[in-house]
Amino acid sequence: MSLTNLIIILVQAGILVNLMLMAAAYMVLAERKIAAWIQNRVGPDRVGPWGLFQSFSDVFKLYLKEDIVPAAADYRFHALAPVIAIAVAVTTFAIIPFSGPLVEIDGIKYGLVMAPNMNIGILAVLAMTSVGVYGVALAGWSSNNKYSLMGGLRSAAQMISYELSMGLAIIGVVLIAGSLNLIEIINVQTKGVWFIFLQPVGFILFFVTALAETNRAPFDLPEAEPELVGGYHTEYSGMKFGLLYLAEYANILASSAIMATLFLGGWDVIPFLDDSTILGLAPNSLPLVLLGHVVFLSKAFALVFVFIWIRWSLPRFRYDQLMNLGWKVLLPISLVNVILTGLGILFLQ
């Protein structure tokens, strides 16, 4: 690896991380605005035009806050937990392909993706999102607070229960695409049909499990405020709390981006037809790639909107209902979905 290569990769990583953290910060504002609209309120509109700088003032405030570590807490893990949470959430974006390559330097193509042709792409994403629970569980455990511990335990139990259905929901897509590589999966969809039309049940399963994986309502039991004060982040303050908060939103964006990749055709513009022939642009030409970025991000953010919309519409599940849904409903459905997809591929191809 040459020095220029290294520098380019560092720049690439810097751009991606900053982009994702900005997006996460603005999703907090979007959440508050959409919540306000749904409840017939105005929402934050004091900082900047339409409250657009609210995110900056929030983060600035968090930096100025006192960092309180409980005397009985395990301070090493208490400090480590938010770092794990945010690091894992941001790492996921190294694998998600936003679109094709943008520039070519020394014969190597670079785009807004760190590891474009990772051949175990989707497995790596799943592995990353599962490591994310360590942050939450550690935060709960190290705080030495019963509410935090309950939150962390719930999160771990929830993650184990829903990870199964999530993996099985993806298997349907992987079977049809014949590859774990995310770019390969998108290419199959660009040429043919988006997988949401072939795998509607898989999409719904993935969406529901993604809600549970990211600790979002109606599955936000780890931070159920009427029962657990703040849940796993009860004992956190200042920017440590900010990191846990940003990680939550980065996870939502990651889940939305994965859903856009797997089910909504990634950067594909028109559902059933080949873009490059219709728009009259060569495949992987710059205008098409730029359009691809816009399309991919709008798909991802549309799904983020649905995440937020669901949070402000549905009540929280009870713990036993959550487990019932995960093990007795979603797991059998996902198994049947895998079997039917396999049979379909066996007999139709």
Added chain:
Amino acid sequence: MANITSNTESQRLNFWEKLYLPEIARGLSLTLRQMFKPTFTRRYPEERWNPEGSYRGRPVLVLEEDGERCVACGLCSRVCPALAIEVRAAETQDDKERYPEKFEINMLRCIYCGFCEEVCPEEAIVMSKDYELVFGSQEEGIFGKDKLLVPVAQLQDRLEFLRQWR
């Protein structure tokens, strides 16, 4: 927990309700429709609420061109359940013969019940529309005649309301 066998959730709900998804879609469509409705809240310092005449805000003394209406009978002071009003009477050369030398309402005590307005024989103390009461110390919370006297022109809504409904 005892085994409940009748009227369980699975018996109360029909097939579509048990499937959750159609009901969830119904709920989501409701919240989506809410998003396009006008807001109930207002941007307070810029948009202020103008109350009706029936609103009981800060009690004030009515000031006419030839001085205040109050004759310092002290009824408001007697009826005040919060003991917020203090009146000291003095004599004057006017027709009404008496006037309040000192009239103080402790706004930290006032509960805006409107009894003083109800009992006043001269319609001299009425509830205004003023709801923005902020002070920096306990001493500032005691309003003297300088703050209580309000020209009659500003209180027309309330006076009309009293004439109509009392």
